Amino acid sequence: MGSRxxxxxxxxxxxxxxxxxxxxxxxTPVPPGVQLDGRTCLVTGANSGLGKATAIRLAKRxxxxxxxxxxxxPEAGEDVKRESGSNQVEMxxxxxxxxxxxxRFCDELRNRNVTLDAAVFNAxxxxxxxxxxxxxxxxxxAVNFLAKFVLLDRLLRAGVIPNAVYGNNSxxxxxxxxxxxxxxxxxxxxxxxxxxxxxxxxxGVSDGVKYYGLSKLxxxxxxxxxxxxxxxxxxxxxxxxxxxxxPGAINSNMAREAPAWLKPVLKPVMALFFxxxxxxxxxxxxxxxxxxxxxxxxxxxxxxxxKESSEASTDxxxxxxxxxxxEELLRTHGVL
Ligand SMILES: NC(=O)c1ccc[n+]([C@@H]2O[C@H](COP(=O)([O-])OP(=O)(O)OC[C@H]3O[C@@H](n4cnc5c(N)ncnc54)[C@H](OP(=O)(O)O)[C@@H]3O)[C@@H](O)[C@H]2O)c1
Numbered sequence: 001m002g003s004r005x006x007x008x009x010x011x012x013x014x015x016x017x018x019x020x021x022x023x024x025x026x027x028t029p030v031p032p033g034v035q036l037d038g039r040t041c042l043v044t045g046a047n048s049g050l051g052k053a054t055a056i057r058l059a060k061r062x063x064x065x066x067x068x069x070x071x072x073x074p075e076a077g078e079d080v081k082r083e084s085g086s087n088q089v090e091m092x093x094x095x096x097x098x099x100x101x102x103x104r105f106c107d108e109l110r111n112r113n114v115t116l117d118a119a120v121f122n123a124x125x126x127x128x129x130x131x132x133x134x135x136x137x138x139x140x141x142a143v144n145f146l147a148k149f150v151l152l153d154r155l156l157r158a159g160v161i162p163n164a165v166y167g168n169n170s171x172x173x174x175x176x177x178x179x180x181x182x183x184x185x186x187x188x189x190x191x192x193x194x195x196x197x198x199x200x201x202x203x204g205v206s207d208g209v210k211y212y213g214l215s216k217l218x219x220x221x222x223x224x225x226x227x228x229x230x231x232x233x234x235x236x237x238x239x240x241x242x243x244x245x246x247p248g249a250i251n252s253n254m255a256r257e258a259p260a261w262l263k264p265v266l267k268p269v270m271a272l273f274f275x276x277x278x279x280x281x282x283x284x285x286x287x288x289x290x291x292x293x294x295x296x297x298x299x300x301x302x303x304x305x306x307k308e309s310s311e312a313s314t315d316x317x318x319x320x321x322x323x324x325x326x327e328e329l330l331r332t333h334g335v336l
Contacts, residue, residue, distance in 0.1 A: 017273050019184065019248050019303065026304035029282045030289040036063035041288065042116050044096065044151075045123025047072025049252030050181065050284070052080065053277035054120055057285045059084035066114070067091045068105065068123075096123050096147035097133040099335045106154035116161050118288045121148045122181040126212050128257035130203045135333055138200040140208075144215035148180065149222060149326050150335060156230075163240045165230055172239045175294060178226070179287045180244040184302055185213035186220040187310045194321055198329040205259055218322065220244060220300070220309045225319030227298040238297040243287045247280040248303040249273070 041058045045051035046067035059065045059080055067077055069091055077091040094105040109116075125143045133142045152161075159167035161176050190210060193199075203211045227242035251274040255266050283301045287293050300309040312318060330336040 015184070017249065022305070024305050027283075027286060027290075027292075027301075027306060029304070030286055032060070034061065034289055036061040036117075036289065038062075038064075039117040040064045040066065040114060042066045042068060042119040044068045044094070044121050045070075046080070046091075047076035049254065049277045050247055050250055050280050051120070051122040052076060053281035054122065054284045055080045055089065056084045056278075057281050058118075058288065059086040059089050061289065062086065062088070063117075064088040065090070066109075066116075068094045070095045070123075096143045096151075097139055099135060099150060099333065102147060102150050103154065106151065106158065106160070109155065109160045110158040114160055116155070116176060118177040118179065119155070119161060120179045120181070120284060120288065121151065122284075123147075124181065124215075124254075126208060126254055126257060128205060128208065128259060130201060130208075130211070132200050136200070137198060137333075138211075140211060140215045141198070141200075141218065144212070145218035145222065146326070146330070148219060150330065152178070152226065153336065161240065163230055165232070165239070170239050172237065175238050175241050177241045177243065177288055177294065179284060180219055180223045180242075181284065182220045182223065182244045182246055182300075182309075183213070183216040184246040184248075185209065186216035186246075186313060187213075189213035189217040189310075189312075191312065192217060192221065192318070192322065194325055197325040205262070217310070217313060220313040221315075221319055221322050222326070224298060224309065224314050225316070225323050228316065228319065229323075231297050237295060241294055241297045243293060243297070243299045243301070244309065245283050245287055245301040246303070247283060248275055250275055250277055250280040252277055252280075 041063045043051050043055045046055040047069040055065050055067050073091045073093060077089055081087060081089045095101040125140055127139050131139050133139050155161045156163050156166040159169040162169045162171040164170035201211060223244045230240040231238045251270045258266050283304050300307055327336055
């Protein structure tokens with residue numbers, strides 16, 4: 001499978017445009033009448049862009065939607081209620097760059113005995129230049145990858161996401177779904193540097209996209225490893241369905257930190273050629289709702305097409321190494 005370059009803002013924009021014109025076969029969207037009444041779905045980063053559109057879609061299907069957000073509380077929740085016509089929508093605060101905030105968020109879900117039928121880990125960030133979070137870790141690496149590892153560790157161990165391996169509360173007859181919003185940029189990323197794992201890197205406007213791709217390679221390699229770990233019996237039906245998606249180029253707030261000189265070019269290009277968040281949320285909806293995706297695990301979608309994620313991300317040795325290096329790093333920060 002060919003991989004397009006995404007190593008600077010211009011090639012990333014061009015690649016986004018070409019992706020939309022691909023003629024490869026697509027899956028059929030789940031029709032609007034399929035309901036999720038009585039189901040609970042978590043969406044992170046649900047105050048904006050793809051996350052908000054996903055929250056609206058799932059609320060329209062009758063799910064109880066928990067919008068996990070750093071900002072936009074309560075306005076974004078009110079928007080989602082209004083646009084979906086549902087009152088089964090609530091907002092919870094979490095700052096995914098802050099491990100203590102993640103802990104408080106997971107504790108609250110556990111203490112309320114919440115059981116998630118689906119969790120969409122959507123939140124992501126593209127800082128204009130490198131910076132570190134309060135734990136001294138590079139922000140994009142922390143939010144786009146590490147935060148998901150910590151969230152899943154907590155939610156699986158607490159059984160908030162039912163599972164046999166960490167929670168001892170398997171629901172294999174009706175497996176929960178874990179969906180990660182990744183990006184095709186993982187495909188042309190530089191390799192993961194396991195020798196300097198977690199060491200903050202420095203980048204500016206021109207090479208930020210390269211490290212964004214790397215953060216998504218971490219995430220995609222992790223998603224494949226998580227799928228294997230939660231479903232160790234190969235060939236049998238999954239205990240937890242773990243999938244990932246690249247939604248394609250979206251006219252969202254993702255480029256909010258783009259430098260002032262770039263915005264006049266970027267904004268009209270995004271508005272004209274990129275998909276709306278509503279359209280971009282159709283494959284996410286498919287992964288959460290379709291019967292097919294409840295019978296398998298480890299699926300990767302690029303917009304409405306099923307694909308293999310990159311070779312590097314599917315290598316079990318790299319997956320296992322990423323897992324152990326991440327645990328080691330989190331232990332040094334007192335998180336595990
Ligand atoms: N836009 C694209 O072309 C594109 C392409 C491929 C993949 N994606 C992926 O799609 C996902 C959604 O992005 P989007 O395009 O919808 O962009 P967006 O409108 O900027 O939404 C990003 C969301 O992530 C949240 N977030 C960022 N840092 C956070 C933190 N520390 N704690 C909690 N939430 C945080 C943001 O919250 P705040 O509003 O509070 O910052 C916002 O809700 C991301 O994972 C992105 O990588 C986007």
